[in-house]
Amino acid sequence: MSTTGQIIRCKAAVAWEAGKPLVMEEVEVAPPQKHEVRIKILFTSLCHTDVYFWEAKGQTPLFPRIFGHEAGGIVESIGEGVTDLAPGDHVLPIFTGECGDCRHCHSEESNMCDLLRINTERGGMIHDGESRFSIDGKPIYHFVGTSTFSEYTVVHSGQVAKINPEAPLDKVCIVSCGLSTGLGATLNVAKPKKGQSVAIFGLGAVGLAAAEGARMAGAGRIIGVDLNPKRFEEAKKFGVTEFVNPKDHDKPVQQVIAEMTDGGVDRSVECTGSVQAMIQAFECVHDGWGVAVLVGVPSKDDAFKTHPMNFLNERTLKGTFFGNYKPKTDIPGVVEQYMNKELEVEKFITHTVPFSEINKAFDYMLKGEGIRCIITMGA
Ligand code: NAD
Ligand code: ZN
Numbered sequence: 001m002s003t004t005g006q007i008i009r010c011k012a013a014v015a016w017e018a019g020k021p022l023v024m025e026e027v028e029v030a031p032p033q034k035h036e037v038r039i040k041i042l043f044t045s046l047c048h049t050d051v052y053f054w055e056a057k058g059q060t061p062l063f064p065r066i067f068g069h070e071a072g073g074i075v076e077s078i079g080e081g082v083t084d085l086a087p088g089d090h091v092l093p094i095f096t097g098e099c100g101d102c103r104h105c106h107s108e109e110s111n112m113c114d115l116l117r118i119n120t121e122r123g124g125m126i127h128d129g130e131s132r133f134s135i136d137g138k139p140i141y142h143f144v145g146t147s148t149f150s151e152y153t154v155v156h157s158g159q160v161a162k163i164n165p166e167a168p169l170d171k172v173c174i175v176s177c178g179l180s181t182g183l184g185a186t187l188n189v190a191k192p193k194k195g196q197s198v199a200i201f202g203l204g205a206v207g208l209a210a211a212e213g214a215r216m217a218g219a220g221r222i223i224g225v226d227l228n229p230k231r232f233e234e235a236k237k238f239g240v241t242e243f244v245n246p247k248d249h250d251k252p253v254q255q256v257i258a259e260m261t262d263g264g265v266d267r268s269v270e271c272t273g274s275v276q277a278m279i280q281a282f283e284c285v286h287d288g289w290g291v292a293v294l295v296g297v298p299s300k301d302d303a304f305k306t307h308p309m310n311f312l313n314e315r316t317l318k319g320t321f322f323g324n325y326k327p328k329t330d331i332p333g334v335v336e337q338y339m340n341k342e343l344e345v346e347k348f349i350t351h352t353v354p355f356s357e358i359n360k361a362f363d364y365m366l367k368g369e370g371i372r373c374i375i376t377m378g379a
Contacts, residue, residue, distance in 0.1 A: 004077040004087075005031050008038070012133065012150035013358045014140055016064045018056035021359045022149065027066075027140060029152045030132040032079035036125060037157050038132075039091060043173040044071035044148040044375045046361040048204065049095075049297075053120060053143065054362075058300055062123050065141040066133055068148030069095040070177040070372075072169035075160075082157045084328075090165040092176035092335075094327040095144040097159035111326045116158045118144055118321075126156055149358060151377050161331040164339060171345045172335050174205075174372050177322075179348060180334055181295060182209025182271055184323015187217060190267040190293045194218035199257055199265040200240065201281045202272030203231035205348060205371045206295060208238045210269040215239040216342060223265065225253060225277070228368055237347050246280075257284040268292045275302040282306060287313035294319040348372045 008029045013022035032038045050067040053059050075089045085091070097116025104110040104117075115126070123141030124130045131139035132154035133147065147153045163172065182205070190213075192198050198214040200207045203226045214222045215238065224232065224240035232243045242260070246253045258264050264286030270278050273296035282292040283306060292315070311317070325331060337343040350370030353360045361373040 007031070008076075008152045010151035011355065012066050012140070013355070014064050014135075015054050015067055018054065018061050018063065021362075022067075024356060025135055027150060028134050029150065029154060030134075032077060032082075032132075032154050033125065033127050034080045035082060035127065035157050036079040036154050037082055037085050037091075037160055038076045038078075038152055038154050039073040039093060039160070040076045040152055041071050041073040041148050041150065041377050043073075043170045043377065044068050045174050045372050046070070046365055046375065047177050048365065049177075050143070051362065051365050060121055062121070062141050065123065065143055066147040066150050066153075067143045068150070069093070069144050069146040070174055071146065071148035072173035072176070073148075076152060078157070085157055085160060085162060089162050090167065090169065092161045092163055092173065092331060093146040093148060093153070093155045094159050094161055094176050094331065095146055096322050096327060097145070097156060098326050098328040099158045100328070105326070111322060111324055113158070116145070116156060120144060125154065149375075151355075159327065161328050163332050163335045167335045167339055170374055170376070171349065172338060173374065174345065174348055175331060175334050175338070178205040178372070179209045179345065180325050180331060181323045182206040182211075182269070183213040183334070183343070184325045185269050185271070185293050185295045185320050186210045186213025186267075188324040189318055189320045190269050190291055192217045192219045192267045195220040196266035197221040197223065197261050199223040199225060199268040199281065199284055201225045201268065201270040201277045202296060203235045203240070204271065207269070207271035208235060208348065208371060210271055210295070211235065211238040211240050212344065214267075221261070223257065223260065225257075225280075230368065234350075234371065253280045254283040261286070263287070264290055266290060270294045270296055272296045273298060275299070275304060278304060279306055282315065282317050283310060285315050287315055289314065291316045291318065349374055352376065
């Protein structure tokens with residue numbers, strides 16, 4: 001009863017309109033074309049980026065669309081020219097890819113692949129611009145090439161990381177976006193030395209993953225900065241020992257942190273998307289050696305303003321995308337770090353819902369409740 005080469009009918013949660021609850025529909029999923037694979041999704045989770053594009057406030061709206069990009073599943077079939085993946089492989093689809101062939105993929109320093117870099121405006125597949133999803137012959141758009149809120153999805157093989165089949169997909173699915181982004185921002189970009197102090201701005205999933213990176217790197221002090229005091233309780237599980245709520249102080253946060261740390265933190269990682277927090281995260285690092293890393297996605301019209309003297313005084317500002325990880329090359333290794341018990345994944349998972357109740361995951365995110373909600377397909 002092979003489904004290879006055939007259309008698969010399955011359930012998908014379709015966003016018909018911006019900001020309206022997703023609707024469970026029966027969709028048709030076409031077979032994978034050249035360089036594509038079709039994946040049976042087993043677990044997916046909700047990330048803030050899905051919510052931004054579903055709300056479509058600052059973004060170009062594209063509907064009807066199937067969202068979802070943090071997920072784990074099993075390859076069902078492969079298209080022409082796919083040589084590194086086979087049916088049965090356990091995989092994580094990833095919102096940004098690695099073609100293996102461009103200047104970025106050849107560079108040790110970059111993960112910004114020319115061909116498969118994240119593109120939130122595209123609603124079809126790169127091969128032919130068409131969608132692989134339809135209802136009664138009408139196309140439903142893809143989202144960042146992954147569209148994991150569907151029991152089956154089609155993804156470019158350059159956006160698929162093959163992982164250890166023993167890794168529990170209901171846990172490691174979150175490695176495919178938020179967790180790796182924050183973790184890599186600290187481990188690959190901020191690179192704190194043992195015993196150094198690290199400030200984390202924004203204690204959502206990405207910021208807490210950055211804190212997890214600081215813990216793994218042996219940071220001496222991890223200072224959490226957030227406007228939402230509810231976040232502080234959760235953050236204790238992540239080794240965040242000191243908290244600063246900018247609302248509790250009359251002085252600028254930079255000054256509060258400088259006073260706490262004898263002149264500034266050694267490293268800071270910004271995971272908020274607020275341009276004020278980005279400036280604060282830069283200005284609170286110590287002169288002479290401090291490094292600040294920006295991760296949050298700013299609004300369209302934001303501008304970063306600081307006095308150039310802050311740079312002359314030997315502070316460094318960096319930014320990163322997906323924690324500088326190359327998705328196919330590096331992500332299987334992050335899963336191994338979890339399997340070797342170096343990386344703790346369970347503490348990020350605060351809620352679980354069956355696929356039929358996916359809208360609850362949106363409610364939790366909108367209320368700022370919990371960290372990650374796992375959505376179980378087929379339930
Ligand atoms: P989240 O909403 O769960 O967490 C953000 C936290 O920042 C919240 O707790 C909020 O209270 C706090 N915050 C907001 N403004 C603040 C301010 N001025 N000062 C201090 N705290 C403030 O979001 P998340 O899922 O953790 O994502 C964080 C950011 O990372 C988002 O902007 C997201 O788009 C971005 N992101 C970037 C990448 C990348 O590759 N660069 C990948 C994924 C997500
Ligand atoms: Zn490339």
